[in-house]
Amino acid sequence: MGEAAPKLTPSKYNSVDFQVQRCSRRCSATDKEFQPGEVFYSLLIADGAEIVRRDFSESAWEGPPENAVGWWQSQMPSVNSKKIGWAPNDVMLEFFQQLADKPEKEDLRYILTLLLIRRRVMRLEETELQEGREQLVVYCSRQEQTYRVTVVHPDPSRMQEIQDELATLLLANTDG
Numbered sequence: 001m002g003e004a005a006p007k008l009t010p011s012k013y014n015s016v017d018f019q020v021q022r023c024s025r026r027c028s029a030t031d032k033e034f035q036p037g038e039v040f041y042s043l044l045i046a047d048g049a050e051i052v053r054r055d056f057s058e059s060a061w062e063g064p065p066e067n068a069v070g071w072w073q074s075q076m077p078s079v080n081s082k083k084i085g086w087a088p089n090d091v092m093l094e095f096f097q098q099l100a101d102k103p104e105k106e107d108l109r110y111i112l113t114l115l116l117i118r119r120r121v122m123r124l125e126e127t128e129l130q131e132g133r134e135q136l137v138v139y140c141s142r143q144e145q146t147y148r149v150t151v152v153h154p155d156p157s158r159m160q161e162i163q164d165e166l167a168t169l170l171l172a173n174t175d176g
Helices: 089-099 103-118 156-170
Strands: 039-047 050-057 068-075 083-086 123-130 133-140 145-150 171-174
Touching: 068 156, 089 103, 089 156, 103 133, 103 145, 103 156, 123 145
Parallel strands: none
Antiparallel strands: 039 050, 039 068, 083 171, 123 133, 133 145
């Protein structure tokens, strides 16, 4: 007891604010254009010092490679679909706080943390290994607080549940 948690070797991506490309609208494996309503997968992988996005049709998706930085499932919007907007950042932070006391939802909290980092609401400071589990150490300047979030990579079926839950709670159709 009393030992400090060992720190993981910081990734070169932890301190760099990288930009993720928009969807290519084409399958990286087949070069087929995605159609409105079509399900596809997006993958972030390290390519040297860069983070590269690749999009795959559902039929070409073989799962994330071991070196994946992250991945998610999406659906190509229809031409006539309304614009989708996220809930305000304060609402998302409140939901993040509520999830802290729900260990059964730690995978949802991890994915929400990644979203908050992407939206620049939180900043990834480092990663640590605590009790054998990797944790993100993130800082939120709005709340002037540091958080530790356990890294949990959900399986594909759970990922769809998480996407549905986040969409239900935090997305809204808007005119415009």
